[in-house]
Amino acid sequence: MSGRHWFWGICAAWMPLMTLGQTLTGTVQDVHGRPLADVYCVVGEEATMTNSEGHFSLSPHSTPVTLTVSHLGFVQQALVLDVPQFGCSVVLEEAQLHLPPAFVQTAADQPHQATVAHIRELSVKELDAVPATSRIQALKSVAGVHLMTAGAGMMRPVMRGLSGLRVGTTFLGARVESQAWAEGHGIFFPEQGVSRMDVVRGPEVLLFGPDAFGGVLNVVPTGPLAEEGRLSQLSFTSHSNTGGFQGSWMTQKRSAKAHHVLLSGVNRFGEYQLPSGQRVEGSGLRQFYSQGRFGYIRKWGTWEGAYSSCYNTAGLIGAGGTQQSGDHLVTTGAHVRWGAWEVHPSGSYQLNHRKELAQVTPDSLNEEQALKHTDLDLSLRSTRLDVRAHKASEDGGGWEWTLGGQGFSKTNLNDTLYVDANTSLIPDAAIQGGGVFVRTSKPGTRLRPSASLRGDLHRVAWQARPGLLEASEALQSGGNRQYGMVSGAVGVLLDVNASHRLGVHGLRGNRAPGLAELLAYGSLRDNYREEWGNADLGLETSHTVEFQWVKSSEAPHGWTGDAAVYASDIQNYMMLVPSGEENEEGFPIQLHQATRASLWGADLNAVWVPRWAAMWSMHTALSVVRSSDAEGEELPWTPPATGRWELRRSWSNVKQASGLASLVLEASRDAVLLHASTSWSLGKRTTLNAQVINVTNQTYVPTLSLLRNLGIAEPGRNVRLQVVYAW
Incomplete structure (x- = not known):
């Protein structure tokens, strides 16, 4: 893009310097x-x-x-x-x-809510105000949250230095399983159908499972309208760097007894451009998605559900070829009263499909080429049942209780039409498991204790792959493993006064090895490496202590924020270790091994609103993570110390329009980046968003990029323009 165009893009983003002046x-x-x-x-x-x-x-x-x-x-x-x-x-x-x-x-409540669980909510409006190419990327505005990337086709959250299966993702309460195989397989949900994202850390993660001790990203899809009627909207977004676009359609309807939401859309991104002007071969992405949500009121309670479906086709950066994925989820649940208890049963089914083809580009893909060049064709089918019951104290000052249980069954299958199951990367396998939990707390007092306990049992069984002649006997032959887990947490929250709140908790979590960690043997082209699993890996157990402070204010001005300091000791921490060897294709060979790991860090989120100008504010997010293995070496994928400073301004009732704008500075050892953003509501129907990402067109390779070993940098400057029209 010429200098003149990006100059005007910066001016568009600066034109109103923003913030949320009213709360x-x-x-x-x-x-x-x-x-x-x-x-x-x-x-x-x-x-x-x-x-x-x-x-x-x-x-x-x-x-x-x-x-x-x-x-x-x-x-x-x-x-x-x-x-x-x-x-x-x-x-x-x-x-x-x-x-x-x-x-x-x-009543007397506070604008910042500290909980023992340390939950941070991000509405769609907040996410869209963050200069980022997507709402998932906007999560980086929260201290302690980073993203692992590998081009346009993959993103997955890293929370406080922990990633992969240590971080859970839920969609309307259903656990998303699309990242169950390997690091290169990220999460997906249609962003245009999201109303809020919650970042959950602390003891409450045990309600989602024993293994998400890094944190949980809870995605809340768009729900019913506030009033009866129908609302529809069209959205179009353009990206200057890739020449790409996003287009979506959504409609919502609500009646006295029911509601529904339907949406669909497409994303098209060309190969992204480096600051030098060079295009990164294989970085294009094509995507189609649809989503829906429904709800009904009955005499016995409420019933609701949702579905999400997405198809992706992208190139393989650095390796050549094509990758395809399909992620499909259906979930439903009910809320009923049973005496003093509120009971919430739910169930979900998911199909996650991954495919890799050598040599074939996305534009030349056909069935003949697929039969000849497919290296990977995996399907993971997951069925899950959850039941949760909550009983609040009748007088508001007693103990509250939450009881529940989860059961699941997963099957991993190779499509033998395209690949030989005897030499597949991951064998046909089945995982069954379940768990029960109890949580109690006393929220109605100044000193608020809480405790959680859960027990789980997971079993993995897999078929033989006699074609792996050079692999270990454990990877060639069939087998099974069983893992029993006991997890728990205790914590306390203290209201020091109306403005200050302190919290401390301890958490024990457990994680059984994933399929790739146990059984992988072969090349992953999207990660440009060959992996060897270890069928003898044991249970990963984490012990964490966290201290928390929250500063709130009854006034609309002054300082508010929260800070946390934490330390974790993880036994049998599973990670990939370079072997120092390469395969015939030149891919480095990496081994799944375990070590003892230690992590400690601190997060700070702060907001300052001046007394003399409530329309201005300064937002700060700081995080630092330090890690080491048993040998004292830093763990892979440990994010660098990061600082984020954002200056915001807001306008209201400007000729029937309201607007926000911001200027953001991000700094770490990877790079110092400048971003700008603006958002305007023009009456009741039209919303305009404009963002300039990487304003100064810096060249950098993030610590958390899976393309780092190839030396491929992140995209250069990108101007993102979006218009949303509702009727």
Whole structure:
């Protein structure tokens, strides 16, 4: 792109320097004082959902505002409030077969909610305000969250130095299994159908499983409208660096007893351009996706569900060839009352498909070429059942209890039409398992203790691969392994005063080896390496201690934020170790091995709003992680110390428009980067977003790039323009 074009792109992003000058926070409960999760809170066109403790936060552009609070199975109401306002308390009454209005009263709550679980919520509006090429990449605005990348086709979160199967992803409560094989297989969900993302760390991760002790990314898809009726929207996004675009369509409808959301879209990205102007061969991506969500109210409770489907075709950077993937998920669940308990059973089914072809480019792909050049064709099918029951204290000051259990079955199959199962990268295999858990807490007091305990059993069985003549006997022959796990956590939260909150917790988590760690033998072209698994790997066990501090403010100005310091000791930490050898194709050979690992680090998120200018604010996110193995060497994929500073400004009621803008500086040992962003709402129908990413066109190779061993840098400057029209 010429200098003149990117100059005007910068001007467009700078034109309003941004922030959220108004804030509205509160808590939603039922008539018994029990917090309600996943409640929709809407002001104008901005919407969010309450977290597991019933808390919500919105950033309207004007005052007064109309707050609409609604939840399937409860009565709805609209309320006119002045902002800024911190800590309104919303009490919802149960409905019979329809959804009218809510009752709202005032209470003393805080704009920053510290929990023993350390949950950070990011609404769609917040994600879209972050200068990033996607909403997943926007997660980097949270201290301690990084992303492992390998071109346009793969991203996966790294939380506090931990990645892979140590970090879980859920979609409407269903665990996403698309990264179950190897590091190069990331997560996917249609970003245009997301209403909020939660970053969950601490003891509450045990409710999702014993293995996500690094953290959980909880994705909440778009839900029902605040009022009865229909809303549709079209979205189009362009990217200057790749010459690519994203186009999507979504429609939402709500009636007195039901709601649904439907969407579909396409993404097309050409090969990305380096700062030098050179294109990276094989970095293009083609993608089609669709998604839906539904919900019904019945006399016995509520029933809802969702589906997500995506197909990807991309090149193989550095190795040549094509990779294809398909990720499909269906989940459904219900909420029912059983005496004093709220019971939530749910089930999900997923199909995750991965395919790699040598030599063949995406544009020349056909069935004949696929039969001749396919090296990898894996399908992972997962069925999961979950049951969770929650009992709140009747007086608000007693103990709350959460009980539950999970069971799952997974099968990994090679398509023998394309590959020889006797020499496949990962053999046909089956994984079954289950677990039970209990969690108790006492939230209604100044000193709030909590404790969790769970037990799990996983079993892996696999078929023989006699064609692997050079592999170890354990990888050639069939076999099975069984892993028993006991996990737990204890913590306490102390309200020092109205502005300061302290927390401490200890967590023990466990992880059974993944299929690639146990059984891989062969080349992964998307990672440009050959892997050898280790069938004798044992259970990975982590012990973590974390201290937490939260500073809040009743005033709309001043400092707010949170900080955490943590340390982890992990026994039998599984990782890839270079062997120093190469295969016939020149790929480095790496071995799955285990060591004892230590990690410690600190995170800081802070916001400052000046007393004299509430429309301005400064946002800071700092993180540092240090790690070592048994030999004192740094662990692979340890992120560098990172600082992020963002200057924001907001405008409201500017000729019936409201806008936000920001300037962001990111700094680490990898690079010092400058980004700019702006977002405008033009009336009730049109939203415009413009971002310039890597304004100064820096050349850098991130520590967490899977292309680092090839010396391939990240994309150069990118101007992202988006228009959304609703009717």
